Amino acid sequence: MTMLLFNLVLALMWVVVSGSFTLLNLLFGFLLGAAALYLIREEGNMSYIGRARLGFSLFLLFLLELLKSAWRVAVMVLSPNMNLKPGILAFPLRVKSDAEITLLANMITLTPGTLSIDVSEDRSTLYVHAFDCSDPEAAKADIRDGFEAKILEVFR
């Protein structure tokens, strides 16, 4: 089912990108999408992709955060003396599935001052590099209450 949805997404993308809005092209796009998905049949795990609408709102949030983040970085880089206290935080994860972890990690990367480095072997911890580690617990709380909460809301 979710495979089918992703396939439809691919078909639509095909139509959009190729710029020919005909039934035939949509069908063709669907077939191509199916073929492309067949290639990754082993790794595909679509269980939560369906929630596209919530996902979209997440995406908007994410864009906004990204812009803010970029701005913060820009300001920092341009400031005459960069007052940095960087370091790596170990963030205990509540999200468990691959997709959730991935989403969280990527979002953390694109948000101000943080960058996910790795997930521990047991998937319990996300290691995050942060510009400002003067107060690690506050930084972790920011993540926990921000993106992680939002993701849990979307996916559960």
Place this chain on the structure above:
Amino acid sequence: METVLSLAVACLLAAAVYLLTSRRIIRMLLGVVLLGNAVNLLIFTAGRIGPSAPPIIPGNLSVPEGLIANPLPQALILTAIVISFSFFAFLLVLTYRTYEDLETDNTDEMRLAEPEEEGLPPLGY
């Protein structure tokens, strides 16, 4: 533009030659890449630099609108790029394997095909 391109070709070629005459194969490989780029720019320049409109016919016409860049050198260069990339890939892997087996990337130390300590050929009959 041709002047600057000629200069660019000269620089690329000079760099390529400088690297190709090295004893280190890795350097020679870099030289091969530069050589390829030099030749591509050379062909491009030899086909003259005219207008910079890409040689693509707009959707509503059947011939290009106005003057366009010379398409033929572009096609030739595309072929040449692909070929030189293939050769580069091959040479790279060859270098890699050579290094693995002969444990050197210095061509001075590669003396298996033409060994150094060869005696005279048989002088009898």
Place this chain on the structure above:
Amino acid sequence: MNLHDFAVAFFALALTGALVLLCIAFLLTVTRILLGPTLPDRVLGLDVLTNVAIGFIAVIALDSGYTLYVDVAIGLCLVGFLATVAFARFILSRGKTEHLRREARAGIDAEAGLSGGQRP
């Protein structure tokens, strides 16, 4: 000056400004690539260079009106990512390969009953 003229003039100015900024960006990025000092630094530089080049292409496309250059930009997105992934991959595995190769060869030489390290 009506809005249209202003828009056009502003846009042209913006493009020129953008080109200046991007040229500066090229310069800075190249400096980082050359300075290093570590491989990840250089790779990062190349990554930024890719992004700057994408931007440059977009601006040139706007400047010349040949918007089809966006395809080149897309291609560059793809390979830029590939390059970074590949470099990351090899930063990760460097040292490992040599380490194992030496062991593997020693093992096979031992099997063949030959003394290691000698070559014909």
Place this chain on the structure above:
Amino acid sequence: MIGDLVLILAGLLVLAGSAFAAVAALGILRLPDVYTRMHSASKAGAVGAGMLLLALALTADSTPTALRALAAVVFILLTAPLAAHLLAKAAYSVGYKLGPESVLDEMPPPRPTNVGTDAPADARNASPQPAIDQP
């Protein structure tokens, strides 16, 4: 009228985007270690290129072109964090240390049993970067 406004918006985007790109470049030059530079690269770099592509999408003469430009933006957003993650992970695993101004490292040092084996143990301890990079 709308077109002119769009053009002005595009002009703003172009300026902002190129500024971000330049800042990203400056960032990787100024920031002290590879991990902090990654922030600059992944955020400012991606945003800069994204904005410029967005400007292109706004002024493109055909819809498909515009959509392709948007697709490119999406792709950049999709890949930028991934690239940063992979690079950072690789750098850390092999033993590139945080810069001296860092205040915290909660990440366990690379262990020989897992990915840490990627780097020879002595190389990790002896020097922050492997010999190959030294001039």
Place this chain on the structure above:
Amino acid sequence: MRTIIFRTVAPYLTSLMVLFSIFVLLRGHNEAGGGFIGGLIAASAFGIYGIACGVGPVRRAMYFHPMSVAAAGLMLAVLSGVASLVVSAQFLTGLWAFPQILGSEVAISTPLFFDIGVYLVVLGAISSIALALEERDTD
């Protein structure tokens, strides 16, 4: 590089890139693109897939050995050239048909098949190289 994050995203990225590569291939006749670039993009896609998920899945995904794909591509390109023999034309003369399928005109031509051949060769050969190198590395 088999991190959870990468492994989760890579398959989608791969399928997207493959799709894009086909797009580049098919419209190369009219705009920037073509078989070579398409093939390179597809090979890059498989390269990313391989780095994320390992060589095995890529081999299974392609089903055929990459070199066989390349060989099939060369054969397709050659045969699309020979097709002109059927109409007593010179080798590689382009033959075009514009059938109506589901109400839209579709251009089917020997140059298209030729370009698909190029695509397959590049895809096959480059991914073969990538996989061979990657395999040595992980073994």
Place this chain on the structure above:
Amino acid sequence: MEYSLEMLKAEAMVTAPVAASDYLIILPILVCFIFGAGLLMMRKRVTQQAYFAIPGLVLLFAIDVAVLLKVAAEGPWTMMMGGWKPPFGIAFTVDMMGALFLAVSGFVALACGIYAVASISSTERRYGFFPFMFLMMGGVSGAFLTGDVFNLYVWFEVLLIGSFGLLILGSQHNQLDGATKYCFLNLVGTTLFLIATGYLYGVFGTLNMADIAIKAAAMENDSAVYVIGVLYLASLSLKAAAFPLNFWLPASYHTPRFVVSALFAGLLTKVGVYALIRLLLMLFPVEHAGVTPVIAWIAGLTMMVGALGALAQSDLRRLLNYMVIAGIGTIMAGLALPQVAEVMVAQAGPAGELAAAASTAAGAMQTGLSGSIYYALHSIVVMTALYLTAGVAASLTGSSSLAQMGGLWRSTPLLAALMLVFLFAVSGLPPFSGFWPKVALVRATIIADMPWLAAAILVSGFLMTVASARIFALAFWRPAPEVAEASGTEAAQAPHPSAPAPGLYGSWSLVPLLGLTVFVLAAGLWPEWLARLTDAAAAGVIDPAAYLSSVFGDAP
């Protein structure tokens, strides 16, 4: 005004229907590519590959012969790829010279293919021996057939990469070393060719050979054309392994499998020679005439370097490498004769001798070129045969070192006899194939008043005779070194790693050798059939009117 599609097509395309027999001109390449690709697809079925490869090579040879027969019967013909009018599309034009080279190359490829069945290991087959060979032959055939300069570059690259594949197949250490030298130096050579082609396009705006020939004839003493001609000379001299650009050959040809060396020795350098004749002599006769003194020096030195190199070697394979080079020098001698009457006339002096000098020059040129082509064809066959025979010999004695081989005249007289024939042939002794072209070349050089070049040809032949006699005496006549002798320090060393396994002496190796012998004897005892063809080929190069009109029709 609106054009209909038909009108446009009539304007732009060759609309006349094509006879199926015209397809012969592209078939060699198609066969090579299809069989190469097909064999690649079945690369894991190593035992069955031969059942496809050998018929494929037979087919290739049959097509090549058919092309030759068609050219002999009807003269040069052209096919415009894609149906575009000349000079816009890529022209494939075959004339007598191309057809001759093509047929002989198909012949030696078949011989090598049969030989390979027994001598190439299953691992090497699995990793593409036959596909490499077919693709290389595709490149070789394309080079002989194409009438487009850039396309010629592409075929050069195809054959070069195919040769790379064959060269490294086996991954012996000396192979890797040799391949490194071969690959880098040849890459420089082809890149120079591409550079020259870029300049050429910049000057003429066209790539079609016939078109260039016509345009070049209209340009009087153009300095750019002169430079381009010399650049081609340098690049193709490298491909042909002419002194002083011959380093890559002795550095590498002895490292791959014998059958691969055989194929290389026969074909690759000759493609360079072919292209040199095609480009320099046919397209730029005026410029060629200007550089004939240089070519003469190249030829003379190449002969000497090759012959002395052969004497200096203690390994049979490396010795044969130098024989290839000596052969190239001999071939180049025929290209060193001034083609343009004016040059001769300038030397002749008094105006009264003008006509005589002009006709003498033309005669010398044609004799010399005919001799060169003849010698090249001979060299293709004989060098292949020598490496193949050496391969069998090395497999029987376990070594290719002259010091360690021996006893073959006693143990395998047939093989020894074949070797003797090939050695005499390569030395240019009668009544074998190398003699007549050498006579033609000496005659031409003497007519052209270059006695020192004639002397060089003869002296190099003499030195080759010495080298040949030494090979035969040391490796075939001399009894095999005693076991007791070998049990000293030398026995501790394993046999040379690239020496093939014993047991190569059988019909898989003898049948191709006997086939090659037939050529050597036929071209030695009844040379007229070949001489007539090479004469026609030379005439077609000196006066390419037929070639040009096959491309452009009667009114170019």
Place this chain on the structure above:
Amino acid sequence: MTGIEATNGYIALALPFLAAALAPLLTRVLGQHAAWPLAIAPAAAFFILFGAVPGVSAGDVFLFGFDWIPSFDIRFSFRLDGLSTVFGLLITGIGTLIVLYSGGYLAGHKDQGRFFSFIFLFMGSMLGLVLADDLMTLFVYWELTSITSFLLIGFDHHREAARRGAIQALVITGGGGLALLAGFIVIRELTGLASMTEVLAAGDALRDSALYVPILILVLCGAFTKSAQMPFHVWLPNAMEAPTPVSAYLHSATMVKAGIYLLLRFHPALGDTALWTTILPAFGAVTLVVGALLALRATDIKITLAYTTVASLGLLVMLIGVGTETAIIAAVLYLIAHSLFKGGLFMVAGSVDHGAHTREIEKLGGLGRAMPITFAAAMLCALSMGGVTPFVGFLAKEEIYHALEYADPYYVALMIAAIVGNALMFAAAFIVALKPFVGRMPETIHHPHEGSLTIWIGPLILGVAGLVGALFYATYHQLFTMPMASAAVGAPVEIGIGWVPHLNLAFALSMATVVLGIVIYLLSARLRAGIAGFLAAVGWGPDKGFDQAMRGLIRAAVRITRLLQPGHLDQYMAVTIAVIIAALFGPLIYTGGWPAIPAFPRLHFYEWAVFALLLAGILPVVLATNRLTAILSLGIQGFAVALIFMLLGAPDLSFTQFMVETLSVVILALAMTRLKLSVADHRPLRDKVQAGVLAIAAGSGFGLFLLSIAQRPFDRTLSDFFERYSYAIAHGRNIVNVILVDFRGVDTMGEIAVVMVTGLAVLALIRIRVGPKGVRYPDPLEKTP
């Protein structure tokens, strides 16, 4: 010549080759008795040729042949006149006896069939040589005799001496052959004379030619090497390594006479000049005396004979050089006589060897009782050789002294040489023919025995022939010597000399020679020691010189080759690039094709920036000592190139360049990171300077030439065509792509073939692994059963 006669001629020429083909088979079936049926072939050829004798003795010349290689203007043609016919008779007649002799001599030898084949091949070649008319035909046979004699001398190939002898003969006669070829070609091309007939008919054409001297020298090189004139004689004694039938045949009767034949043949056309009458007698006289002395020095009777052959050849050359009618007649008489007695004596030597198992003169004696027939044959031959009447040798010697009896220092010197040489040869003849048979038999000889019929019949017949020829001298002259001499002189001659001595100066000298010969014979042991001592004191001779020359040649070759092929890729590359630069600058300077000074280019600032980026990429690639910096800079310059393409309207190129460049850098870094390379990668300053010079030269040269081309007007016809029809006919809007897949699709086809092969080659490189010493590592993917 009529058709049937021509057919006979071809049959005679072909018979030996036919026999050569049949010999192995017959030998396998019949063993040694195969000699009898095989001897039919030369015998038949003899009779066919004999059929021509009446005609040629009447002065007729038979010509036959056909166009062999019309393209090269070469005929396969033959000429039967007195000279060639008599030579042919000697070749086939003695050949018949040799074949019979070989049957017995090599009885039971496991390679007898092969031996017969070679002998017949040689016979056919020799016959062709003397009968040939077209110069090229002649030369082909000439070289064939060298080749076949190589095989025959090396017949006992397990001995190094045999191999050496074979190589020596091939080197010397082959080398001379090449000179002869040059001479023939000069004759052909510069005088237009293509055959012997034309040469002979041309009168003074060759003598008057501006190239007379080179022609003469080249022809003499051929003749002197083949006919073993000092110092080229060394190969002949060494050729004695061949089985005795070969020595008897090749090295006395036939092959060594090829040079004499050539001189006789060319005498009418090239002779009688100051050069001719100086060079030939000089070489001949020296060869005669030295050869005869060396004959005396030898202890092996075969070697003794070999040196007497050298001496005889010297005598012949000397006579031909004198060139008077009498001298030519003397030469002809001596030539035939020599063939008969020397062939016989060689066979005798073989029989002695066969019977007594040694050829050492010191170890021979008293065989006469056990081998009476051989003894008789030996004496017949020796008497002829000694110039004793009534043998043909006597006729020859008389005529020789006749020819030289002039009171002129030139002739006196030659006469002295002739007398000394003849006396020495007289002694040598009896050393070989008498000494082994008389006296006490050494104990080292066990059970000496007469050989079979085939062994003794040959020498006996030849010995008797020498007697019969002299006894029936009128017929002898009529049939053989007069036709031959006439052909060699170029005009009909009369020969009347008979076996009955006339008291004149010649006879007196003959007698003196005999007396001197007897004295030498009696003192032979002492003389032998004396000469040996002298030679040992000198310590060097042409034979040693040959070895030194060969070794020197090889050593020089090794030195030159190592210099030219040092095995270092960087040197190869530097020279290659230097040559390329020379190829660029040479014509550029010669023709002055430099560009005009260009105007300062007007570029946008961002275009300048891109070029600056290019430079910023190139410089570190070249200069960085850190390899990774170099590699990533490579990426920078690649990006710059791609941007240049984009700025100049080539999106496809730009697209591809970006992708390819990135991939290149990726795989380069990939490989780099795996190679454990040294950190420092310094180039020595000398290298840097050398590379820098080459780099600057190459860059500036190619750049300037590019600029000069870019300044020319450009013919854009092709691109206009593509633009016009790209969409209309090929239905493509992207003209570049349409060029790639349609207009120039064949390029692309080749290109993808390159890509495919690259994939496969890389696979082969990576998968096939070989350890040290050729141990093959298992293919990681190869399924193990």
